[in-house]
Amino acid sequence: AQSVAQPEDQVNVAEGNPLTVKCTYSVSGNPYLFWYVQYPNRGLQFLLKYITGDNLVKGSYGFEAEFNKSQTSFHLKKPSALVSDSALYFCAVREGGGADGLTFGKGTHLIIQP
Amino acid sequence: EAGVAQSPRYKIIEKRQSVAFWCNPISGHATLYWYQQILGQGPKLLIQFQNNGVVDDSQLPKDRFSAERLKGVDSTLKIQPAKLEDSAVYLCASSEFLGLGDTQYFGPGTRLTVL
Secondary structure, eight states, rough: OOEEEEEOOOEEEESOOOOOEOOEOSSSOEEEEEEEETTTTTTTEEEEEOSSSSEEEOOOGEEEEEEEETTEEEEEEESSSOOGOOEEEEEEEETTOOOOOOOEEOEEEEEEOO | OOEEEEOOSSSEEEEEEEEOEEEEOOOOEEEEEEEEEEESSEEEEEEEEETEEEEOOOSTTTTEEEOOOOTTTEEEEEEEEEOOOGGGEEOOOOEESSOOOOOEEOOOOOOEEEE
16 A cells, blocks of 8 residues: 655744755655645645656755655755645655555644744 | 635634535535544544445444435535534535555635534
């Protein structure tokens, strides 16, 4: 069965500094990996995804993520954090060959301090 | 392009009552999903439709939950009777196709409180 782990409940970063939100996954087939962001009282907004090809994926709002097959990781990154990036971030996986929907991690609160 | 629409946004009911949620996916999207998000957790898939057929409902508590997508567009999710543990945000999502790499777009959700 597929699973996702987000080891940090909360990440604190000063504005202007680089940020990383960690995600590791477990699948038996090929992974399809996604990052979503959730603002209070709103649904999930799609940021980026990895299907195949380049390990570095670029997405919305200056975010990018690096797929590392050997470490089974898909960490979300941004070179320079903004206060407006403060939100709840979810990593999700879907497994090639399966018919399931997305399996989500429990989420990481990202707090950008001015 | 209009996004996924859901209503109501908030609902408060007492246990053992029934409740229904409505979802209108992005125009032209064939696949529709319902997720349950309990406070402090990530969303969990309840049911997945392809057009008006069910693809996966293995995690739907069928003794109390039901869902339909009769004309392959709008969908309703019903709970009858509700339990305290059903308090959660119910998210609807849609994608253009059924492909594993297809992006799912989410609606704003319905926050259900069961007293």
